[in-house]
Amino acid sequence: MNEDMLGIILAGGQGTRLGKLTKGTAKPAVPFGGRYRIIDFTLSNCANSGVKTVGVITQYQPLELNAHIGNGSSWGLDGLNAGVTVLQPYSSTEGEKFFAGTAHAIYQNIEYIDQQNPKYLLVLSGDHIYKMDYDAMLDYHKAKKASLTVGVIPVTKQEAQRFGMMNTDETDRIIEFEEKPEHPKSDKASMGIYIFNWPTLRKYLVNSYATDKSMEDFGKNVIPAYLAHNESVYAYAFKGYWRDVGTIQSLWQANMEFLSPHNRLNIGDNSWRIYSKAQVLPPMFLTETSQVNNSMIVDSCYVAGEVDHSILSQRVSVGMGSRVVDSMVMPGATIGKNVVIDHALIGEEAIIGDDAVVKGTATDIAVVGYDEVVGVEKP
């Protein structure tokens, strides 16, 4: 447990690659796994790691995220000397405050960070599904006497072309950084998880914004600058389950993996719980005609049809004669009678009328947006 490390979650991404699903909501607020939202994993990791103070930096569509996070009590982050603060851009006397990149977002919130006066700054992104002990990473950071520690995960050569790759020496010190290399020299991909010595990072950012304003992004600008100035930058290897859920395909895939009882995420592990904003809802009701296999269902669902290898979130109803297969249905969606939902992501509060068919394939997932109405004739 430590009081020296402040967590900052970068939750501002619009997530354009999630298309319809993030039109009115920030990516970290997108529902996942039946009763979670993507950001729950990062917030729970903070709470479980003993990171008591967390700033969540938002930018696009912060309403749902704000409502979800509230005062942080759902994660136990509302105690004495603890708290979650949702930070959003605001216009300053110098004009715009929108964030040009990850490092810029930190710089723009420098007043908040100074107020907390941390020794270490833990920078996280709010759109990954994983369980990780940041306190163990801090121990590593301290042991290495690092100025910056970057969380890395092994990826294949093919995947490396999508990531920032860290090339290290035999002590795990990062000697080179390559953004999306065609011919990767290592398998260590950045997870977008950083522990900085705050005074050092602060110095770099303040200098940059006083002069050339080059420090917009951690990957593109800050890490190269640290390496150029011979700062001690180390890679911290993470071995557990980790998924970036930034695309429709990867969001669907991660939900399907979540469904597997053999998922390495081990969601049922009580020693590292994933918390979410708790809603009081009646238990699920499965009728005489229901058929549910290989599926996850939560509170207040009503099932009269067939659900196969799918996830139903809170308040979802599936009418008689309907079949939901290989799909994830978000909270409050209503599925009528004799509907077929196959390889699909169904957005919150969507309405699928009787006899409708929403059918995708394993490589082309069908998506119904939030509040979208399918197959119901307008009166």
Next chain:
Amino acid sequence: MKRGSVSAIINLVEPWEALEPLTTNRPVGMLPFGGRYRLLDFPLSSVINAGIQNVMVTSPRSGRSVSDHLRSGRDWNLDTIRGGLFMYPYNDLKLVAPEKRATLIHHYYDNSILFLKRSHSEYSVIMSTRNVGNIDLKALLRYHEERDNPVTTVYKRVDPQVLAPQNTVLQLTDKGMATAVIQKAQAKVPKTATTVAKNMDIYLMSTVDLIEILQEANRRGDLIGLEELMKQAVIQHNANAFEYTGFQANIHDLSSYFAANMAILDEAKFRALFYSSRQIYTKVKNEVPTFFAEGSQFRASLCGTGGYIEGQVAHSVIFRNVLINRGSQIKDSVIMQGTRIGAGTKVENAIVDKNVVIGPNLILKGTPTEPLVIGKGQHIFRQTEVVASV
């Protein structure tokens, strides 16, 4: 309703003997019900839904399970800056030594009086927990304000057949006033009567009057409990009788507890209780979604989260975090939180309390009127242990 205008006392001091072993270590109000609730959640939710913020909960014994469930009252929005939740344990005089009992004479109602005085509320409502329902207390208050009698009681019209002799009914006048609360065995119910006014154990009156009743009981040295005092108040003053028309289940013994759980498997009753405009609140837990494995069958049943279902379940209430192994068959049963049922085991007409472990290939069978009960935390691996565990 103006903030602070009504306070509530939820009385957990209720007859519990007929519900043993389920009530061996918990008050009746802490009985799990409906997949994720406790009986106390129903009156408490009614209180919250009426905007009442001064709530006192009296419990018979230490109240460990009560404070564990309620904690700060946050899950019911009772951790407010004004009013809030007040716990008052150790009210069961049967558990009090004679010398301690002597000190309680003239002081038994002191805490309640203090709570009521400090609430500065105009009205007070007193509720028990053995009548499951979802009552609109705002409507009850309006009804009370429109009438002259100092006390208002609540009843539900039920078939006299469903009542046990010890259940109480209201004796109503032609004008719909209650003149007494009496046990059904003593009530002269005509053989032709199709309904009887089942007492819901809810009383509303002005706080000043209630304080006076409690102070008077203190002066007399009465140690008879709130329920008895309320019955006397009805006889003394006559009372307005408010008819409750929603879902109700009376829980007074094991078979009625069992029947109440089975009743909400009826979709219309389930919706009436849980999907009205008044929500039922309970302590929230971060449970994972329930997983239904390949080949599982789960029909006409309720289920809490955190479960893992591989076997067959029909017409049952399954609480949170229950594991039902492959090849097992659960029928017409109540399986409480954290229980594990072994592969190939058959359970029928049974109530299985929390955190029970039942081994494979056993048969647990009761009848609808005499459900088999397995006490909390039992581990059963032999057929011979099934009956011995009760």
